[in-house]
Amino acid sequence: MAVVSRLSERARRGLRFRPRTWTDGHTSWLQWIRARPLYRRSTRIAIPILGAALIWSSLGFVGYAAGWTFHKHRANAQLVGQVKTPTGSGATCVESTPQMGQLAGVLDIPTLGLSAPVEQGTDDAELSVAAGHAPASVWPGEHGTAVVLAHDVSYFVHLGDLKVGDLVTYRNQCRKLTFQVTGKQIVNAGDAVYNSPTPTLVLDTCWPTNALFFTSQRLLVTAALVPNAPSGTSTKKGSPGSSTAQLQAPAVTTMNYTTPAPAALVAQGLTLTQNETPMGSMSLTGETSQAFQQSPEPLSLVAAGLQAYFGGIHVTEQNRADWWSAIAPGVVMPKPLEGASITGHDSPLNVAIDSNGGAAATVTLTTRITVSGGYNSGVYDQTVTLGVAGSVVTIRTWGMTHG
Numbered sequence: 001m002a003v004v005s006r007l008s009e010r011a012r013r014g015l016r017f018r019p020r021t022w023t024d025g026h027t028s029w030l031q032w033i034r035a036r037p038l039y040r041r042s043t044r045i046a047i048p049i050l051g052a053a054l055i056w057s058s059l060g061f062v063g064y065a066a067g068w069t070f071h072k073h074r075a076n077a078q079l080v081g082q083v084k085t086p087t088g089s090g091a092t093c094v095e096s097t098p099q100m101g102q103l104a105g106v107l108d109i110p111t112l113g114l115s116a117p118v119e120q121g122t123d124d125a126e127l128s129v130a131a132g133h134a135p136a137s138v139w140p141g142e143h144g145t146a147v148v149l150a151h152d153v154s155y156f157v158h159l160g161d162l163k164v165g166d167l168v169t170y171r172n173q174c175r176k177l178t179f180q181v182t183g184k185q186i187v188n189a190g191d192a193v194y195n196s197p198t199p200t201l202v203l204d205t206c207w208p209t210n211a212l213f214f215t216s217q218r219l220l221v222t223a224a225l226v227p228n229a230p231s232g233t234s235t236k237k238g239s240p241g242s243s244t245a246q247l248q249a250p251a252v253t254t255m256n257y258t259t260p261a262p263a264a265l266v267a268q269g270l271t272l273t274q275n276e277t278p279m280g281s282m283s284l285t286g287e288t289s290q291a292f293q294q295s296p297e298p299l300s301l302v303a304a305g306l307q308a309y310f311g312g313i314h315v316t317e318q319n320r321a322d323w324w325s326a327i328a329p330g331v332v333m334p335k336p337l338e339g340a341s342i343t344g345h346d347s348p349l350n351v352a353i354d355s356n357g358g359a360a361a362t363v364t365l366t367t368r369i370t371v372s373g374g375y376n377s378g379v380y381d382q383t384v385t386l387g388v389a390g391s392v393v394t395i396r397t398w399g400m401t402h403g
Contacts (some may be wrong), residue, residue, distance in 0.1 A: 019296035043118060077400075101126055102135050105140070105172040107148060111162060113290040117149060117156040118170070131155050140170040141177045143358055145196045149204045152219075153212065153282050154296050156205035160184070161218055168201065168223050181224035186217050199225035208209040211277040212302070212351060255297050257304035259393045261311045265323050268314050275310040280348030288355035298360075304349050304388050305363040310348075311385070312395055317341060328395035336400050340374025346403075360388045362396070368403050379403040 097184045098104040098120040100368040105118045122132040138144035148170075150156040162168075164182045186207050187193075193202060201394065207219040221327070261270060282302065284293055292298065307326055315323045316337035324333050347368040354362045363386040370379050380400045387396040 009074070010297050059175070067220050095172060095174050099132075103130075105170050107131055107171045107173070110169075111159045111166045112294065114155065114158070115149065116294070122149050127151055128299075138185070140179075140201055141175075141199050143197060143199055144200055145193065145200045147202045147204055148194075150243055151296075151299070152206040152209040152215075154299055155294050156203065156219075157209050157293055158207055159205050159221055161202060162206075167216070167226075168203070170201065178226040180226050181223045182222060184219065186219055186222045187342065189216055189218055191218075195218065196280050201225070210281045210283060212282050213348065255300060255391055257301045257388070257391050257393055259304050259308040259311065259327060261307060261327050262323055264277040265311055265314060265320075265327075266307075267341050268312045270307040270314070272306060272310075275313070277345050278348045278392075280350035280367075282351045282353065284353050284355070286355040286361065287358055288360075289358045292358070292360070298353055301353060301360055301363060301388070301393070305365065308386055308393050309393055311386055312398065313337065313342060328398070331395055331398060332363070333334065334398045335399050336371055336378075336380060338374055340377070342369050343372040344370030344379075346370060346379060361391065362387060 009311070014047065047120055100121040100123075102118045102120050103117055107116045107118050108114065117130040118133055118135050119126040119130040120135060122134055126132040128149060131148050133139070137147040140146040140148075144190065150159075154157075162181050162184060163179050164183060168179045168181065170177045170179070173326060177199075201224075203221040204221070205219050206215045207217040265277070272279075282298065308372040312324070313325050315327070316333055317340065318340055321333070324331075345367065347366055349367040352364040352366075354364070365384040366382070368379065368381050371377055379402065381403045382398045383397075384395065385397040385399075386393050
């Protein structure tokens with residue numbers, strides 16, 4: 001698949017969720033950080049639902065990370081609690097309908113070592129900290145197809161490793177439901193899925209699951225409800241906010257990575273929006289934990305890494321040694337970029353995160369660029385290594401060789 005720029009493709013992602021026939025239709029999404037889906041209902045039951053929000057949405061990855069940083073403070077407060085079990089003979093737990101952005105349940109996949117919070121909604125505000133339940137679909141356990149979506153290089157990075165027979169559980173404040181994987185498929189964005197007559201769960205993410213670019217395909221994992229599996233106390237539906245129990249949610253890794261760029265440099269614009277660059281894939285190496293891999297934290301780290309990278313480009317173009325020393329302490333400024341401009345991005349920017357002792361240690365960015373002006377114009381293979389100290393990301397090396 002050809003790699004495309006974040007700004008060159010906009011609105012072709014998603015699935016159409018329909019009854020048991022294939023029909024033509026479409027989905028669309030607003031060109032804003034939340035990439036809000038448009039849900040339509042008709043008397044003929046045509047319910048389009050959007051696929052998992054791609055991080056390369058209309059305002060780009062750094063916009064995604066900013067939304068994640070903002071939203072995580074609210075989410076952290078929601079993702080803490082203790083289960084309050086109803087007491088007494090024949091006690092009934094009342095299931096409320098979660099509001100948009102509210103914690104709805106927890107998705108557990110033992111085979112992957114994954115425990116992910118599930119919020120109601122598929123806007124970026126939800127998917128940046130949790131998996132999201134598509135509001136146009138039924139709730140897990142009800143007759144029909146329930147759809148849960150998550151970012152590929154986040155909670156669902158290993159979704160493709162699931163096999164037929166693997167178990168998936170969904171638990172809310174009242175009960176725990178067990179599903180068994182029945183199949184998986186790769187479909188084109190916009191393809192329809194059946195609304196099953198029996199309780200079915202579909203897990204949806206972008207394909208390939210290491211992509212940092214717009215993808216035209218999606219990975220769907222389908223699972224069927226295991227009948228007669230223990231599901232907790234008896235339940236009944238209630239109005240929003242009427243729940244008689246509180247859900248115990250998993251801990252979420254939420255390191256907020258930053259780069260020490262001076263304010264005047266940040267004001268020039270260090271996001272992907274202002275510095276359009278074709279993105280490639282993300283890889284995780286070293287002693288990295290499953291909890292880190294299957295969380296939003298790698299994306300936060302990539303966001304800070306991109307800010308450092310774009311900051312370095314701005315600084316070298318302007319020959320600002322003082323700014324350079326702030327984001328690249330002790331590092332020699334790359335000579336080919338001094339007073340020059342990058343006029344071409346000849347290959348995607350790939351990102352590799354290496355961990356040591358379970359903590360991120362370095363981020364390596366590789367790409368090929370065309371440089372005009374300055375010391376020596378031409379095509380260069382470029383490798384930038386960023387160091388991670390706690391939550392601070394700085395430039396450690398900046399290598400360039402003629403391509």
